[in-house]
Amino acid sequence: MAANAVGALARKKGIAAFLGKNTNLVTFVVLATILGVMTRGRSFEWPSVRNLMIAESVRAFAALGVGMIIITRGIDLSIGYVVCLVASVSASFAQTPDYMAALYPGMDFPIYLPFIAGILTGGLFGFFNGVLVAYGKLPAFIATLGTMSIARGAQLIYTKAAVVGSVKDAYKVLAQGSVGPIPNLALYVVVAAAIVWFLLRHTRRGTNFYAIGGNPVAARVSGINVEKELVVVYTFAGLLYGIAGCLLSGRLGLANALTANGMELDAIAAVTVGGISQAGGVGTVGGMIIGVLTLGIINYGMTYLGVDSYYQLLVKGFIILVAVYFYIRKYSQR
Amino acid sequence: MADDRAEYVLEMLGIYKSFPGVQALDDVSLHVRPGKVHALMGENGAGKSTLMKCLFGIYREDGGEIILKGRLAKFHSAKDALEAGVSMIHQELSNVPERSVRENIWLGREPLHRFGPITFLNHGKMHRDTAALMKRLEMNIDPADRMGGLSISKQQACEIAKAVSYEASIVVMDEPSSSLTETETEHLFRIIRDLTARGVAVIYISHKMSEIFQIADDVSVMRDGKMLGTWPASELDEDKLIKLMVGRDNTQRFPTVDSEIGELRLEVRGLTSAESRSFKDVSFDLRRGEILGIGGLVGAQRTELVEAIFGLRKTSCGEILVNGKRAVIRSPRDAIRHGIGLITEDRRGSGIFPLLSVTENTAVASLGSYIRGGLLLEHRRIEAEARRFNEQLRTKTPSMWTQIQNLSGGNQQKVLVSRWLMTLPEILIMDEPTRGIDVGAKFEIYTIMAELARNGKSIIMVSSEMHELLGMSHRVMVLCAGRHTGTLEGPEASQENVMRLATQFE
Structure with missing residues (x-):
């Protein structure tokens, strides 16, 4: 993305072409500048930037996952409740042993267990989605709507609708800590984004994802095992939701039935604003991250400016619709 | 009046x-x-x-x-x-x-x-x-x-x-x-x-x-x-x-197809579609360096036949032999492994990836051969090879990274031919290879086909254009309503005979 951008600038194509190609980045810079002016530069100060990073990190994992799925022309509505279930499962294995209301009272599990349990849960749900879409031939919208409800039910049954609290400090610090001024969460996102970037850009699998999203029939004719690749993409996304859930329970120090609710819509909105076309076959990791940050500064900026939270939803909705309106024109297949 | x-x-x-x-x-x-x-x-x-x-x-x-x-x-x-x-x-x-x-x-x-x-x-x-x-x-x-x-x-x-x-x-x-x-x-x-x-x-x-x-x-x-x-x-x-x-005059030019016909490469024996109204009991051979034309009217099940050979459609009986050995082809991947490539008749629907570049469109079927360390795609080699094939076929494109949807139909078709050549196939199936492309580009595609045959590739060409069929094929096989009604060769291969076989309904 960055190399691409610099290259484009250097070439004779000029700034106009560069701006046309990177609408998502332009949107982000314009919004950030507006916010900067309105807050008299306060929003550019480190504490603000740091808060934004912490607030958006978990969502970034979900966006990376669903971003890849959308590249293959799919969709995933189960994210919110899967992350909620994962957060509950991971928290339940990280509760302090002397906490009386713990799900496993008196048990002191090793610190890696919540991660393993959480990530496996996420991966399992992703795998299940993938099998339904690829081999069951269910429309992704319906398949993931079903798993969404299953994840919801599983979470309520597992936690008996109670809060899973009193998480160990050793667990919390992984999500809440910092390396110097930089929050751990942001570092995890950088690592995950790098891995997804590598996958999409440098492996055969990534190329296959773009091909499947761009023209599933031609992908099959070209010898791509479309079904297998779809299972892989949903499973990989599930693993990312698993990480998101673990980090979320660590950051909050608890999990309950409301944790991560609506995250699927935030993630889908973010990648859409970031230029990942619902028609499939288009999108970059840079776009996904820019999309998350763009929605982040919209949220953060409106809160900072004291906009009523109900109006925030309204404004956010309009911004997403405008973005999609333009992208649909930009990426329409001639 | x-x-x-x-x-x-x-x-x-x-x-x-x-x-x-x-x-x-x-x-x-x-x-x-x-x-x-x-x-x-x-x-x-x-x-x-x-x-x-x-x-x-x-x-x-x-x-x-x-x-x-x-x-x-x-x-x-x-x-x-x-x-x-x-x-x-x-x-x-x-x-x-x-x-x-x-x-x-x-x-x-x-x-x-x-x-x-x-x-x-x-x-x-x-x-x-x-x-x-x-x-x-x-x-x-x-x-x-x-x-x-x-x-x-x-x-x-x-x-x-x-x-x-x-x-x-x-x-x-x-x-x-x-x-x-x-x-x-x-x-x-x-x-x-x-x-x-x-x-x-x-x-x-x-x-x-x-x-x-x-x-x-x-x-x-x-x-x-x-x-x-x-x-x-x-x-x-x-x-x-x-x-x-x-009875029309042949105003179109064709290159001379002077390839040497060699050993048996593909044998199809009694191939029958799993669908009831499709092709039945079709048998034919294909030799090294040979161009076999398949003619027939709309509904003759020609596309269905070649797609079945390529593993895109199910068959209920019959067998396919590649180089004398029985080949089980259940998916395009199996077909590619046996050295078969297919350029489909519907370039837009099942050929190109409109939003991907010329390079990606060329390389998509052969990425497996360009991986280092079991994981890493060798972008540089991929681009070089994709460029080499497209240059051979004289594909006109502003750059290797142009979206394929911005090329003309004829150039898109050359990219698709390049895609299959990059998989190093022995048998190339071309379904309506010149549909929707202009006359000049058609001649170029014909030249490419003749050149491929000269280099020992075997080609199956499905065509609805009588002159193309007669001008480019060593032999013409004719289907009518899913049945193989005859194969014409040499002076027998005339427009009248093809039409007679194509309308030989039961």
Whole structure:
């Protein structure tokens, strides 16, 4: 993305072409500048930037996952409740042993267990989605709507609708800590984004994802095992939701039935604003991250400016619709 | 002159229509008499369907006049045509499978109950009218049945019933009998005779010669978008008709195909489709350096056959041998592993990835050969190889990273050929390799094919263009309605013989 951008600038194509190609980045810079002016530069100060990073990190994992799925022309509505279930499962294995209301009272599990349990849960749900879409031939919208409800039910049954609290400090610090001024969460996102970037850009699998999203029939004719690749993409996304859930329970120090609710819509909105076309076959990791940050500064900026939270939803909705309106024109297949 | 006008119910005068790169209709005129069956004949792509689509308001002609019952007609949509008394049975079934027979027949003109400004469907009338229509046409179909649940021939009967129900003065039938049995065709002819007795003109398009001589009064023949003329059916016979349809001069140039034909490479034995109305018991051989043409009319199941060989369609019996060894091909991946490539007939639908670059489009089928350390794609080598193949084929593109959708049809096709060459195949199947590309690019594709054959590749070419078929193939294999009706070689491979085999219906 960055190399691409610099290259484009250097070439004779000029700034106009560069701006046309990177609408998502332009949107982000314009919004950030507006916010900067309105807050008299306060929003550019480190504490603000740091808060934004912490607030958006978990969502970034979900966006990376669903971003890849959308590249293959799919969709995933189960994210919110899967992350909620994962957060509950991971928290339940990280509760302090002397906490009386713990799900496993008196048990002191090793610190890696919540991660393993959480990530496996996420991966399992992703795998299940993938099998339904690829081999069951269910429309992704319906398949993931079903798993969404299953994840919801599983979470309520597992936690008996109670809060899973009193998480160990050793667990919390992984999500809440910092390396110097930089929050751990942001570092995890950088690592995950790098891995997804590598996958999409440098492996055969990534190329296959773009091909499947761009023209599933031609992908099959070209010898791509479309079904297998779809299972892989949903499973990989599930693993990312698993990480998101673990980090979320660590950051909050608890999990309950409301944790991560609506995250699927935030993630889908973010990648859409970031230029990942619902028609499939288009999108970059840079776009996904820019999309998350763009929605982040919209949220953060409106809160900072004291906009009523109900109006925030309204404004956010309009911004997403405008973005999609333009992208649909930009990426329409001639 | 005035009398002349009264003689015809429909006159199409000097119709022109062009599509990018093709003059589909070139000064075509047609005069149709009321109460007569007018057969419209011609090879694939002669312009019959295009002409009828102009009549029916689906296409707008570029020039010319349509005079219906003495009055100038300008149709902007099928609806206009239907209201003016022209109905049409389309070549492809065009029903809504999930709805009932009666809803399908009255679609878009449903009888309504009216209460002032409020209207709602009059199901009772719809049912009664449909039942009456079926009775009149002696069709045993329940108006309440779900359309998709009927057999193909009954669905076809419903299309016929629907066309009749408009009480039109002209009924166009584009290959109405293609999925009918002999008895059903007899039934169709009774309906046609009933219509003509009521003064309705029927324009009948079919490739089945015997039908034409059974039912038609007048026969018009088209060739290459031009109208050759109209004859009374009594003045023609099958041989004359075939000569008229195919007897055009070869204005196209072909490169000399001088490859050396070597050992046996592909043997297909008794291959039969898993689908009931597709190809049956097809056997043929293909040798090294050979170009085998597959000819036939629309519906001959040529595409289905080659897609089955490539693992895209299921077969119920038969076997495929590659280099003398039995090959199990269940998916395109298996086919590619056996050194087979397929360029599909639908470049846009199943060929290109419109938003991906030329490089990606070229490399997509052979990425497995360009991986380092079991994971990392070797972008530089991939681009270099993709560039090399595209340069060999002289693909014109601004850069290797241009989106393929920005190239012309001919250049897209070269990228697709490059894609398969990059998989290093021994057998290349090309389904309509020059469809929708301009004349200059066509010659380039032919040159590439000759060059590939010279380098020892074996090519199967499905083509609906007679000259291409005869000009490029060592042998021509002809299918008719899924059966292999013959293979022609040398001087035997003439237009007349191909057409004769292509119309050899059971």
